Each structure stands twice: as structure tokens, then as C-alpha cells.
Amino acid sequence: MLTVFLLSLIAVLTAWCGFESSKWGGEMSIAFSQASSARIQSTAAEAQANAARQYDLTIYTQWVLAVEAQDTDLQGFIEERFSPQFAVAFDAWEAGGREALGPFTVPEYVPPGTLESVALADRADAKFDEALEYNQRGDNYTLLTVLFALVLFLTAMSQRVNAAWMQRAMLGLAVIVAVGCVVTMLTYPVKI
Template sequence: MSEQSPESGRRRAVELTAVLMLSIVAVLTAWCGFQASKWGGEMSIAFSQASSARIQASEAASEARDARQFDLTVYAQWVNAVAEEKSELVTFIEERFSPSFRVAFDAWNAGGRVETGPFAMPEYVPDGTEEAADLSARADAKFQEALVDNQRGDNYSLLTVLFALVLFLTAMSQRDLSKMATRALLGLAIAVAVVGIVIMLTFPIRI
């Protein structure tokens, strides 16, 4: 049995390195594709939640507008009754103030009626106002979350392109090229793969 020559051994080592590179990078490419898909799904969910919160915020804001309109109507009747000095009617109308308007009205009275009316008081918060603000804030947060998830998916997609370049360089190194060209291509493939792996390790993952 003849001994393996040094040149043959080096060639064998290059081939084994290339096979190992192809195997590892193929797995990493599949992993990046999987992560891109998962983050794409997270993005869709976040966008859906943002849309739902936005609709609910609109409904709550509509409720607040209706409550304000009701209070304005009742207050207008109260102003007329006071102007006409109909004390019984004034009392009757005051008993029908909504809870939120009652708080503002009492604060307005306690403050000497300095403000132009109860509606100018900070205590006046119609039903649905706080809910609308909270839901709008949630919608904004979910929308921003969706944008972040979208960027994460794009980052993984870009890594698949980088790893595809590694596969190309590794495959080219196995062509019938000069020894220097083969080593240069394989070395470049390894360098790009290492850079890609280091970058990938900084990315969040989703299972």
C-alpha cells in the first residue's frame, strides 16, 4: 500500500474543509430562513393587534364624543333654566347630570365659576376618553413592534444571501483551479461565514 503524498493530503484536507463548510452553511441558511419566517409571522400578528386596538380606540373616542354631546345638551338646558330663574327645573336638570359631568360641574362651582364652564375644567373626562387614549397608545406600541419584527425578519433574510455567497465561494473552490485560487476562494468563504455567524449571534431568535 503506497503512502499518501503531502500534496494529496493537503488536497484531501481542502476537500474535507469544503464539505464541512457546505454542510454547516446549508444548516445556517435554513435556520435563517426559518427565523425570517417566524419574525414575519410576529410582524403580521403585531400589525393585526395594532389594527384591532386602533378600531377599539376609534369606538371609545366615538363614545366620548357622544357623552360630551349629551352633556352639552343638558348643560344648555341648565343655562336656560338658570337664566329664566326656574329653580325647580334647575334642580331637576342637575339631578340628570352624568357622573363625569357632575364631577366637573362641582369643581367648577367650588372654584367660583371662574372658568368659562364645566367643560373647561380638567376634571371633565367623558366616558371613553381614557379608554381611547390607552387603546391608541397600545395601537402605536404594537405598530412600532411590528416594524421592529419586520426589520428582524429582513436581517435574517440578508444573512441567507450572505450564506448563499459562502456556498458559492466554497463550490467554486472545488473547481479545477490553481492551488492558490482554490485556497483563496475557500479562505474567503470561511471568512465570510465567520462574519455571518458573528452577526447572526447578535440577532434575537424566535422559536
């Protein structure tokens, strides 16, 4: 009777662990995809920021040349073409007495795409870590599936040996492993 009950229960628990492993594997795949998508978006935002920096640097270079040539009309013309982000940084640099190495070094200079790039990179890192966690959960359930298969094997083998002490020993070991697996399984998160 105990053998039949144990075989039935462990068969169901083995199937459950396989199901959970599969579900966590799916969650892992989704999280990896989200991490990849966020990383691509972060790279695009960083490219936008780099393009804005390049534009601002080109304009600033022309401004420096106009200052060197003492052409105030050209200076004014160029300043009108500063990007809004660079204009803020330029004004802060001027207000600081031009002590910083240039408007690009002041904290006020934040080209478009910079903050988005950082936020998306952080999201990608978080999703990647989440995917690794889900992968471990799936692996934990897979290991339980293997251990439950061992319980099935020991239970079935206990019926094949002739010595009564060997039957009890194999069945006892199967019960011990089964209880340990069930207790462990109860500590794992469930994904339905």
C-alpha cells in the same frame, strides 16, 4: 474536506436563517394585528367619549338657558339629568367659583371612554413599534440567508476553478464571510 464541511454547515445555517426570518415575520404580523385591533377599540372608546360630551353639552345648554330665564325649577330638573361624570365636573366648576370657562374645561370632566381611548391608543402605538422591530429582525435574518448563499456560491466555485491560488482565495473569502455571518447571527435574538 474543508469544502464539504463548509457546504454542509452553511446549508444548515441558511435553512436556520430562513426559519428565523419566517418566525419573526409571523411575530410581526401578530403585532400589527394587535396594533390594528387596539386602534379600532381606541376609536370606539373615543366615539363613546364624544357621544357623552355631546349629551352633556346638550344638557348644559338647556341649563344655561334655564339660568338665563331664571327658571330655578327647570334648572333643578336639568341638573338631575346630568351624567355622573358631568355632575362631578359641574360641582367642581361651581366649587371653583365658576372661574373656569365652563364645566367642560375643568380637569374633573372625564367622559366615559376617554381614558380607555388613550390607553388603547398607547397600546396600539406600542404594538406597532414592536411589529416594526420584529420586521427588522426578520429582515436581518433574510440578509444573513443571502450572505450564506454567497458563501455556498464561493465554496462551490472554488471547486470549479483550476488555479490553486484561485481555489484558496475563493475558499478563504467564503470562510471569512461565513465567520462574519455566524458571529453576526449569534448577536440576533432567536424565536422558536
